[in-house]
Amino acid sequence: MTVHDTQNPESREDALAAAVDAVRSGDLIVLPTDTVYGIGADAFTPEAVQALLEAKGRGRDTPPPVLIGDHAVLLALATDVPDYIEDLTEELWPGALTVILTAQPSLTWDLGETRGSVALRMPEDEVALELLRRTGPLAVSSANRHGRPAAQSVLDAATQLGDSVEIYLDGGPARLGESSTILDATVTPPEIVREGAITKEQIIAVVGDIFTAPEPEPEAEETSAAGPDSGAADGSETVDGTESADGTGTGEGAAATAGEVSVQEAAETEATDEGSADSTAHGADATAAAPAAEEPSTSVLDLPSEPEPTAAAEAPAETPLSAPGAQEAAPTGTPAAEDDGSESTPG
Numbered sequence: 001m002t003v004h005d006t007q008n009p010e011s012r013e014d015a016l017a018a019a020v021d022a023v024r025s026g027d028l029i030v031l032p033t034d035t036v037y038g039i040g041a042d043a044f045t046p047e048a049v050q051a052l053l054e055a056k057g058r059g060r061d062t063p064p065p066v067l068i069g070d071h072a073v074l075l076a077l078a079t080d081v082p083d084y085i086e087d088l089t090e091e092l093w094p095g096a097l098t099v100i101l102t103a104q105p106s107l108t109w110d111l112g113e114t115r116g117s118v119a120l121r122m123p124e125d126e127v128a129l130e131l132l133r134r135t136g137p138l139a140v141s142s143a144n145r146h147g148r149p150a151a152q153s154v155l156d157a158a159t160q161l162g163d164s165v166e167i168y169l170d171g172g173p174a175r176l177g178e179s180s181t182i183l184d185a186t187v188t189p190p191e192i193v194r195e196g197a198i199t200k201e202q203i204i205a206v207v208g209d210i211f212t213a214p215e216p217e218p219e220a221e222e223t224s225a226a227g228p229d230s231g232a233a234d235g236s237e238t239v240d241g242t243e244s245a246d247g248t249g250t251g252e253g254a255a256a257t258a259g260e261v262s263v264q265e266a267a268e269t270e271a272t273d274e275g276s277a278d279s280t281a282h283g284a285d286a287t288a289a290a291p292a293a294e295e296p297s298t299s300v301l302d303l304p305s306e307p308e309p310t311a312a313a314e315a316p317a318e319t320p321l322s323a324p325g326a327q328e329a330a331p332t333g334t335p336a337a338e339d340d341g342s343e344s345t346p347g
Helices: 009-024 046-056 071-077 083-092 126-135 154-164 200-207 218-243 250-259 263-275 279-294 307-318 320-344
Strands: 002-005 029-031 038-042 097-103 117-121 138-142 167-170 181-184 191-194
Touching: 002 009, 009 029, 009 038, 009 126, 009 167, 029 126, 029 154, 038 046, 046 138, 046 154, 071 083, 071 097, 071 117, 083 097, 083 200, 126 138, 154 167
Parallel strands: 002 167, 029 167, 097 181
Antiparallel strands: 029 038, 038 138, 097 117, 181 191
């Protein structure tokens, strides 16, 4: 066990070199951070991580967080990173915020029973960041025995951990003296699992209130649920509206719907109206024919207004040669009834 002073610029380089060698050898180190002193090991050496847990008196059910020296390392170690985490780390890193994320499944490390997650932090300490840039990610936990107060100085750490640590880096008294805030981003909404130096209000100030689950939108759901029904109802009305595009087929469409007249019945009814002397039916046709005379472009789907067949019936008394024209007009109306019926039936 050796102690190296990192406060003196002349001895800092030797101190960092000794710490890097210890990490690469699988040994434990104690390093200063911006919160409290930490005990660290190479995150990718399972034996070193196990030695860290034993030095603290912890089991594998309490895996240590991982400290990193650069923002870009976060995306190399974690996956499915929410946007708000990227915003938080951009604003609050380096700093006293630890984020729990889903670990990259391809990583060959063993931090304990992590259940596929990893806790990451970038400390705001010059010595720690320089060390991390040389060693890569370190598994780091507070430098104390489990259940004891976190170490505020290298002496506190050495008193609790003793010879289990190879290199102690002395950076003076801990600057903040308070542990980091741990934010679990693997759940929705995210949860603060340990309150620390970063407050909930500070997090909200950066990314808004991410801790409140979004309320369901019943109105939107009801609208979308009612949409198809409403569309079906409107669809039947739209078909009727299409039939009455010129304003004359609306009444007939409603009567056909109310009476549940089939396509064949509609055709028979039309044929009866053409050949019947019933004054009521003839009057209805005459009434319907009036607007048709004003608007020659009557829709082919307009069933009740059939002025051509009536005119054709009266034409033979004046001009016998017009009878064939009337016979041609009658078949023209029949497909219209069939077309109309075929379009109305699906609606």
